[in-house]
Amino acid sequence: MRIGYFVSSIGISGGVKVVLQHVKILKELGHEAFLITKDIEGTWDVSETLVILKRNNLEDIPDCEIYIGTRWNDVERLFRRKVGKVVHLCQGYEPLKYWLRIKEEFIPEKREKKGILSITKRYFDMMKYRRKIDQVKSVYALPTVKAAVSRHLVELIEKEYKQRCFLIQNGIDTKVFYPDGRRTWGEDGEIRVLSVGSMHVGFKGIRDTLAAVKLLKGKGFNLKLIRVSPTPPSERELDEAIVDEFYERLNEKEMADLYRSADIFISSSLEMEGFGLPAMEALASGVPSILTEISSYKNFDEKRDFAYFVPTHRPDKIAEGILAFIENRALRERCVQQGLRVAQNYTLETTREHLSNFLQGIV
Template sequence: MKIGYFIRNLGVSGGVKVVLQHVRLLRASGHDAVLITENVRQAWELHEDPIIILDRGLADTPYCDVYVGTVYSDVKRLYEAKKGKLVHLCQGYEPLDYLARIKGESITERYQRKGFFSFFERQLDILKFRKRIRKIESVYRLPTIKAAVSKYLVELIGTKFGNGCAFIQNGIDLNVFHPDARRKWGENGKIRLLSVGSMHVACKKISDTLDAVRVLKEKKIPVEFVRVSGGPPSVLEKESGLVDTFYTGLSENEMAELYRTTDIFISSSLEGEGFGLPPIEAMASGVPSILTEIPAYRSFCENKNFAYFVPTHRPDRIVEGVLALSEDNALRQGYIERGFVVAKSHSLERTRLDLAHFFEEWI
């Protein structure tokens, strides 16, 4: 069976990483899996050169028995090209991100309006977001084969659009992401905090973590704040003076090394987060984590005692979490041990088994 994964732009993101993992695992299992793209911006380590196409109508796309798209616009283009069996791999239900923008829960710098006409510009943005939601939902209603990377998304997609949705669990390389037994808490006299993700992605709500760090630094708590993103820092990150170190485009091995020098991992994502690989990678690396109480993170394990959970939009609770983990060694060790167990259940081997089952039973 020849399987073609199409993603228009190859860059450094969790979604692209998952696609590359799928292609690699399928090849190792004997499938003829290929990666198809139009543009390689900046990518993770590519084990095989992708097939680069030029025709906007996908006329030069190589023949495959099955095509897989993950970005809704890519799925729409594949469907309109009438290439063959089509899988819509959901890594996050995009309308939730736009709903958060409409409600004003998370507005990225691009859509922060100021000045006399800001109210009217905001209303135009809301109309644009509502139109985008309708467009995305129309893609999910297409007669494609649905699959998702978390149990939460499987239930959401299956319930909302019917016809079922397969589960292909995300996994990490446990040979890369592992603890360093020699690591000592606060080695340099500071608590090293790590946040991963782009400020320009609304559902990441990095601003809540920034607000928590601001409070910690104002309280003279000795923290060092490290940010990692696929792109350059936002204006807020550059001007706030809160970020001590900013990394962009790190490789998987570089990320693993960074986790192993981290004291606390923080993610303040909103409900629009589809899965979230960084929390799993951090816990596999022996890092206690502060996570928001969102469906994606709760679906990691039935028991919520593997991380310090806080409500969304509550920087003050993130501050409490940092202080609690810093002051209570037993609490910290408990989260490290239980988080490691949860991370081990998200191995690439599990992903391989899910992929095998999917292409045998659903295609």
């Protein structure tokens, strides 16, 4: 079967990583699969899987039996072509992003300035976000084949749009992400705290992690904050001097080494987070983790004993979690062991099984 994943622009993100994993798995299953794009950046190894388009009207898109899009606007473009079967693979429910902006749960740094011009701009932004929600929902309502990377997204789409949605669960390479049993936790009295994601992506909630670390550093705790991002550091990260190490665009092996060198992993993402691949990679690497109480993380497992959970937008609770890990060895070890247990259910082998079942279900 000829299967094309269409992503109009490729940057460095977990979503693109998942698409490339899918393409590789489908090729191993005997299908002719590739990634179609108009623009690429980063250090992805895509030499054998990439098709680059030259025309904006998509006239040069290869003929496929199945086209898979992950972004709502890409799905709409594929559907309007009326060629092949179109799959809408949801990696995160976009209407939530705009709804969170309307509620002002996160505001881009460039919009944080005070003054009448900023207030006026926010008002028009709110109107724009409401229109965008309706636009995105209209694409989800199209008669495309639906699939999603996590259970809560499957349930949301089936409930909201009354269409069947297949689960194609994200997986990690356990040959890359595994614990270092020889490392001493908190060696030399320094606690290495790892945070992954772009500060410029509001739903990642990075500012809450920064605030928690700043709070504890101000009280004299010996913390070292390591940030990893696909984008350069923000003004806040540079100005407040909370970040001790900053890494940009690391590959998978470099990330795995960094997880194994960390004492605590923190993800303070908001509800828009569709899966949270770094969180699962951290669990598989044996890092005690602090996670927010959002649907994607709570659905990793029925039990909640694999991480220290905190509400969103609560830096004070994140700080309490850091202290709990510092003071309570039994808690750390429990989270490590249960995290490894949970990660065993999120392997690439499971993704392969889900992909195979998905194709059988739609053909």
